[in-house]
Amino acid sequence: MITKWDHFQDKLLGLIEHATAHSSFYKQRLQGVTDAGWSQSRFQQIPILEKSELTGREESLLTDTSAKLYTEYTSGSTGQPLKCYKSVEEKWKKARILWGLRNTNGGIGPKDPYAMFYAFNEDDLSTDPVSIYHEVMYLSMLDLSAERLDNYYEALLKYRPQWMLSVSTALYLFANHLLERKLDRSKLPFKYIEINGEMLFDYQRKTIEEAFGPIVYNHYGSREFWCIGMSCSSGNLHLSSDQLYVEIANSDKDGYGHVVITDLTNRIWPLIRYDTGDIGRLSEQKCDCGSPFPVLEVTGGRATQYIRLGGWIANPILFHYVVTKVNRNFPDAVRQFRVMQVQERQFMFYLVPGKGFQEAAEFLLQQELQDKLPDDVDLRIVHQDRLSMEGPKFDYFIPYRQANT
Known part of the structure; x- marks a missing residue:
């Protein structure tokens, strides 16, 4: 299991030295943090970074303003949209990790067409309930009435996407609709379904798998870090790689606390001890799937009401x-x-x-x-x-x- 401090120590020290030397934000925040030696307890003295500290001053974290940057905004699930930066190289590095997991779990790749429930087309090209752009079939969540869900079923049969990406609430509603109407799910071509953006509750997973089969995987991630964890064939959510150092801060007697993450590879826009706002715990249990990465149990903070x-x-x-x-x-x-x-x-x-x-x-x-x-x-x-x-x-x-x- 990759949980030992020694596995991360050198990368963390290198990141802190880089951030202190090149980021105006961290020059003040981290100055002198390694002067008295380096240890896990010393690292934990670094103040936890809150999103509210960064909103409106995101550029102050940058270590190289001349680099070619990839930017995107968080969805704002905490009510505070945040502008996030990555180098183009870092973007592709994180993409390779995510697509590696998708290929392992479902045998899919970046060129496979897919469908997704979304509030609107990413480029706002169309206000139609169903629109197709760059091999992606967008299904609007603005109207999830029974009549509209019937239309989505027919559209999926016609376009035949290989997999689906969705928030749990929309897909749960669609799965219930298919079961209640006794629509033929075997005609749908999905070989992989990925849930992201919200908590996936057990009752939702059960209904979705009843409708589509045991092809449902839970993707826990954020715009700040991209993929943090992905569920395995046994249903456990594992950390996606050893490129994120994950801590559980201010934990209770059961081990649940704030999920705090340090990104070990994003040196352009370092996030050091960043509080995701989610509550969870790390488990040392050995999973049947054989993954070397710890199981992360996340509770609360990702549920959405209609x-x-x-x-x-x-x-x-x-x-x-x-x-x-x-x-x-x-x-x-x-x-x-x-x-x-x-x-x-x-x-x-x-x-x-x-x-x-x-x-x-x-x-x-x-x-x-x-x-x-x-x-x-x-x-x-x-x-x-x-x-x-x-x-x-x-x-x-x-x-x-x-x-x-």
């Missing part, structure tokens, strides 16, 4: 992608957000504006939200200085039934 307005059902992830689009056009416009469904058809969108916020950004935000929600929704945008966080994760969406209980 938006329900009469017969209209949608995944709240649509709010993340609206904010992502606004921040893409107006960098650091929305620093944090929370959506509350105060009545069945009345929504309050609370936001903390960043330095890039302007009138045009608010107009785009309003326009995108109106496009994605039913016409009769009363939507109000409210600016706030801060949004409170309680517990390890931020409740970015509070549905009507929860807001009134």
